[in-house]
Amino acid sequence: DTAVSQTPKYLVTQMGNDKSIKCEQNLGHDTMYWYKQDSKKFLKIMFSYNNKELIINETVPNRFSPKSPDKAHLNLHINSLELGDSAVYFCASSYEGARGRETQYFGPGTRLLVL
Amino acid sequence: AQRVTQPEKLLSVFKGAPVELKCNYSYSGSPELFWYVQYSRQRLQLLLRHISRESIKGFTADLNKGETSFHLKKPFAQEEDSAMYYCALQGSSASKIIFGSGTRLSIRP
Numbered sequence: 001d002t003a004v005s006q007t008p009k010y011l012v013t014q015m016g017n018d019k020s021i022k023c024e025q026n027l028g029h030d031t032m033y034w035y036k037q038d039s040k041k042f043l044k045i046m047f048s049y050n051n052k053e054l055i056i057n058e059t060v061p062n063r064f065s066p067k068s069p070d071k072a073h074l075n076l077h078i079n080s081l082e083l084g085d086s087a088v089y090f091c092a093s094s095y096e097g098a099r100g101r102e103t104q105y106f107g108p109g110t111r112l113l114v115l
Numbered sequence: 116a117q118r119v120t121q122p123e124k125l126l127s128v129f130k131g132a133p134v135e136l137k138c139n140y141s142y143s144g145s146p147e148l149f150w151y152v153q154y155s156r157q158r159l160q161l162l163l164r165h166i167s168r169e170s171i172k173g174f175t176a177d178l179n180k181g182e183t184s185f186h187l188k189k190p191f192a193q194e195e196d197s198a199m200y201y202c203a204l205q206g207s208s209a210s211k212i213i214f215g216s217g218t219r220l221s222i223r224p
Contacts, residue, residue: 004158033211040216041199041216041217041219042216042217043159043201043214043217044214045211045212045213045214048211056211090158090159092159103149103161103164104151104159104161104212105160105161106158106159106160107158108157108158109158
């Protein structure tokens with residue numbers, strides 16, 4: 001009954017590899033997000049999808065490509081991994097309330113370590 | 116431009132002492148302000164939002180538009196309050212949420 005789930009929880013890989021992180025939410029929300037939390041705990045938005053459409057695309061290298069097959073899923077594919085990609089990646093979702101997009105519900109995070 | 120500033124990276128107080136985590140924002144309109152908390156090895160979760168005017172786990176935050184601040188306060192800190200706290204701002208309904216850089220709160224016994 002987990003609201004926002006991510007797989008895998010941990011990912012250790014070599015530089016240059018391609019990897020994917022999956023995210024699913026069962027809250028019926030229409031908006032999903034990817035955030036990156038670096039080693040200094042700074043949290044920055046990367047992408048946001050609303051009903052499978054990309055609405056926010058921050059200054060992120062194009063090695064990062066999000067994909068939303070349906071509004072309950074938002075996956076993140078990373079090509080040619082670099083050392084600086086090591087971070088915790090959080091998925092989140094929110095619904096459209098009367099005052100706009102409401103509270104963000106976060107997944108448990110995926111710890112990516114690039115060696 | 117939208118900006119959220121949390122001037123303290125680390126705040127350490129004794130158990131039972133009052134706590135105030137500072138948050139200042141920059142936004143030209145009427146923003147939505149939030150406090151999110153991340154306990155050790157757990158997911159980020161909403162603590163409170165200004166529009167609810169609630170007290171959650173003894174914490175309160177008042178939006179001060181004149182000072183553009185949304186400081187988080189608790190009169191008596193508890194050890195379980197130790198966590199990372201993020202202040203966040205959302206502008207118009209279509210805009211993203213901007214997070215501050217976070218403040219690590221450490222409660223000493």
